[in-house]
């Protein structure tokens with residue numbers, strides 16, 4: 524476990540831990556930190572985590588593993604005095620949330636899975652991750668990721684056409700990532716297991732959100748997760764791509780408020 528996990532925090536209501544996409548940071552949750560606590564802060568206690576190597580959290584010396592990132596989140600909850608939280612992740616953050624559901628199920632009061640999938644990588648996907656990891660380390664630059672992923676496929680077609688400032692914001696976040704963290708995260712994601720069996724055992728309210736135009740984890744992946752989760756709402760956001768929380772924050776936050784209300788009503 525890493526000693527120092529950097530977190531952006533706002534509000535004092537139901538704890539909501541948010542885990543970012545690859546290769547971004549807690550900065551991607553700006554609109555959730557601003558809006559979900561509400562005017563008096565009681566709407567949620569939002570904790571937006573920087574996963575290892577990203578934002579303000581150091582990478583450390585451990586071998587790549589999403590399980591370590593899940594253990595980091597459990598440690599963070601211990602230190603914050605939070606027994607159970609709604610844990611949500613977008614894409615890579617969703618993989619970490621699923622690892623947490625496997626390793627620390629008693630820490631969940633709710634589960635939010637956004638633009639992610641429960642299936643393991645294919646051999647081809649693993650090989651592509653290793654190509655990226657090797658290239659960014661060899662070049663000591665993450666430029667390759669900007670070239671290959673910004674604005675598409677990270678953003679949806681509608682955002683690319685209609686919201687050019689979003690692409691600039693996403694590019695700036697990608698450029699902040701270090702080659703070492705990018706390589707580590709790619710290798711960690713490559714070794715993750717299938718989690719459909721874990722989702723079938725989740726006993727807390729769950730929300731699955733996906734952008735209709737998500738080209739990385741399309742709606743079919745969301746439907747597969749929703750099909751096995753016992754208590755789930757599936758929300759498909761129109762005119763939105765992979766980064767739904769950034770591309771359509773109002774609709775995303777509305778869906779999350781619905782999850783918080785279900786959790787509070789338990």
Ligand code: MLT
Nearest residue numbers: 544545613614615616739
């Ligand atoms: C992400 O957005 O976190 C990544 O696209 C996830 C992945 O590479 O599988």
